[in-house]
Amino acid sequence: MKVKFFFRKKEPQFNSIEELFDAVSRKLSVIISVESITMPYGKISFKNIFKNIKYTRANSGKLNHITGHINYVTLGLKGKTILTIHDVGSTLNGNKIKFFLMKVFWYWIPALSVKKITVISEFSKKELVSIIPFAKDKIKVVYNPVKEELKYQPKEFNASCPKILLIGTKSNKNLENTIESLKEISCELHIIGKLAKEQLLLLEKLEINYFNQFFISYEEIIDAYQNCDLLCFASTYEGFGMPIIEAQAIGRPVITSNMGAMKEVAGESACLVDPNSISSIKEGVEKLIDDAEYRTNIIHLGLKNVERFKIDKITNDYLNIYKEVIEAK
Structure with missing residues (x-):
């Protein structure tokens, strides 16, 4: 064949x-x-x-x-x-x-x-x-x-100032709502994807601490998963939602949307939020930061979920x- x-x-x-x-x-x-x-x-x-x-x-x-x-x-x-x-x-x-x-x-x-x-x-x-x-x-x-290069790599969670990974900057990635939800949370954002002028202005206006990369290799994306404390992927639309299982394979807790393919892919192994609600995204992030037991369970469920893929x-x-x-x- x-x-x-x-x-x-x-x-x-x-x-x-x-x-x-x-x-x-x-x-x-x-x-x-x-x-x-x-x-x-x-x-x-x-x-x-x-x-x-x-x-x-x-x-x-x-x-x-x-x-x-x-x-x-x-x-x-x-x-x-x-x-x-x-x-x-x-x-x-x-x-x-x-x-x-x-x-x-x-x-x-x-x-x-x-x-x-x-x-x-x-x-x-x-x-x-x-x-x-x-x-x-x-x-x-x-x-x-999920690619075999993505290996489980435990990391001590930085609860005082977690590094939050955001992947994608197109309109469906819901970056604006996500940024708004984090304005009162002590954190560092790692954003992968070329930022639009409006997104840059919003980050500046809200005085968000962020680091941006785009047009990067897959090896650099793996590094981003390994170095983050959590993935926030509250998209409004996805055909699948690859970052969900990629982050889970590394051993990072995931926040994603309670709708469509994202809910299907994550199931109960992620913190599900309403992507159209800034307060819902904020509550999800705060829960993962503040509740160590919940966070550990989400990581464990994520590793089990990856087996399907x-x-x-x-x-x-x-x-x-x-x-x-x-x-x-």
Whole structure:
């Protein structure tokens, strides 16, 4: 068996899909032949879309797996294809014309041409079924794996001035509410992601002590998990919420949202808060700081939760899908 992975063009600010399938690829390569194909063009334009489709046609195999965010390249693939869709909400923002075009060319046409579609959470599956109900039998949930590089590393919690890690600065990451919730709490923020002017002004206005990094390597992200005291990830929308299980694998307590994929991924292993309520986020942070017994239990539950996302299990899920697609007439 041989599978060809098709990746979007790599950009310095986006690496989650590449990191995810690099881990899966390394595990699969012990069992089957795996080849990775990266698109030559990144910026979305009619010219680049056409060139990427032409490129995939020249490089397609008998079994293809589009790893995410280039759904349209299904039009260039000749063999049997699996498509992974990471989230729906972020691609359907905008006016009615854009909404219609995205539904047709990003979801409907690809859904008709592929054999299987994988999504990364039950939440994402529900969203996707509402858009392509005709293809619901093709959709299967395969969770994101936690990478083996993320090893448990205990750390003495700094209750007097904890280092709080915030990952992501896009609007769904809810940074403004999170910053507001921390204005009366003695802490140091480590923010990963390029800050907008408004976010910088808010940090300055509230006199928040912070450290910012962006366009960093995965090794630096691991360092950030290891050096923090807790992760605050109170997003308003996620297709999965990878930082939740990454921080838990290191052994850090997690605060995340009580909705959508984040609640699904974390379950009872994190402090769940209302992301739309500044007071709820604040109360969650204070509870983790002040209640050592609660914090220890959250860490313990987090380590147990990570077992659901071990790379061997996720790799086996993909392998079973590949076998099913190959054997199907």
